[in-house]
Amino acid sequence: MAGEIAIKIEGLTFTYAAGSKPALSDINLEIKRGEYLGIMGLNGAGKTTLGLSINGIVPQSTMGFYEGKVTVEGLDTSTTPVREMARTVGIVFDNPEFQMSQVSAAEEVALGLENLGVPTEEMPPRVSAALATVGLPGFEERSPMGLSGGQQQRLAIASVLAMHPRILFMDEPTSNLDPIGKEEVFELARKLNREDGLTVIVAEHECEVLAAYADRIVVLDQGKIVMIGTPSEVFARGDELAKLGLRVPQATELALDLGGSDKKNLPVTTEAAVKWVEAR
Ligand SMILES: Nc1ncnc2c1ncn2[C@@H]1O[C@H](COP(=O)(O)OP(=O)(O)O)[C@@H](O)[C@H]1O
Numbered sequence: 001m002a003g004e005i006a007i008k009i010e011g012l013t014f015t016y017a018a019g020s021k022p023a024l025s026d027i028n029l030e031i032k033r034g035e036y037l038g039i040m041g042l043n044g045a046g047k048t049t050l051g052l053s054i055n056g057i058v059p060q061s062t063m064g065f066y067e068g069k070v071t072v073e074g075l076d077t078s079t080t081p082v083r084e085m086a087r088t089v090g091i092v093f094d095n096p097e098f099q100m101s102q103v104s105a106a107e108e109v110a111l112g113l114e115n116l117g118v119p120t121e122e123m124p125p126r127v128s129a130a131l132a133t134v135g136l137p138g139f140e141e142r143s144p145m146g147l148s149g150g151q152q153q154r155l156a157i158a159s160v161l162a163m164h165p166r167i168l169f170m171d172e173p174t175s176n177l178d179p180i181g182k183e184e185v186f187e188l189a190r191k192l193n194r195e196d197g198l199t200v201i202v203a204e205h206e207c208e209v210l211a212a213y214a215d216r217i218v219v220l221d222q223g224k225i226v227m228i229g230t231p232s233e234v235f236a237r238g239d240e241l242a243k244l245g246l247r248v249p250q251a252t253e254l255a256l257d258l259g260g261s262d263k264k265n266l267p268v269t270t271e272a273a274v275k276w277v278e279a280r
């Protein structure tokens with residue numbers, strides 16, 4: 001399956017309101033099955049709108065003007081019912097607490113399955129399996145409100161994983177979490193990507209985590225793709241990123257300051273920077 005295309009976006013332009021600038025402007029992008037893609041961009045760059053266009057909320061449940069075509073695992077997201085899309089694409093948003101509505105963790109996870117019409121007797125094993133996958137085994141009866149931020153976000157991920165999606169879109173999933181919670185969520189996403197083969201897309205403004213985990217990074221600015229490449233290739237363009245108001249990882253900054261210019265091998269993590277400096 002590796003190498004096949006999971007998501008194909010062709011000429012996508014979306015504008016929320018007449019007369020305003022497009023939130024997304026002529027986006028063309030192919031995302032491979034099993035890829036871990038990072039999306040970087042300032043507030044308002046279009047990251048969330050891009051995620052919503054992948055699960056069909058844009059344009060189906062959003063007023064606006066839509067052009068182009070988005071195909072996800074063979075499904076046209078402008079016509080496949082959003083409920084149906086949820087079987088293929090799971091979306092997790094930034095504020096876990098806000099996503100919690102139920103009394104117990106099990107009910108929280110079961111909610112999406114109810115919406116899909118999964119028979120009641122099939123739910124407990126799927127709920128328990130999803131909780132175990134996110135590192136919350138036996139948490140069925142726990143109150144979501146009593147969990148840490150990192151645990152809540154992992155519970156939100158369990159809720160979408162129970163629907164067995166092939167694609168996971170995380171929209172700034174750790175912006176409300178402490179460092180430990182951030183680590184928990186990114187380690188989980190890495191495991192789902194590497195071990196279970198999920199296609200993972202993460203919108204994030206912290207460059208360090210994308211540098212450490214992403215296969216490729218897309219940089220959005222005012223609704224347009226302005227850069228795309230491996231973390232080394234993208235972060236090599238530190239000056240251009242700075243003009244867009246974006247940072248590069250400290251490791252890359254150090255290497256660029258020391259005259260590093262080999263885009264393929266520029267370090268993007270501290271570990272790689274140490275090796276890079278030693279090899280000079
Ligand atoms: N529901 C909405 N109604 C009108 N405009 C919106 C709405 N959501 C987002 N926008 C606008 O679309 C653009 C892209 O926003 P968004 O996709 O939320 O970017 P990001 O997630 O990168 O912050 C921004 O200009 C934003 O103001």
Ligand SMILES: [Mg+2]
Nearest residue numbers: 047048049171
């Ligand atoms: Mg957003």
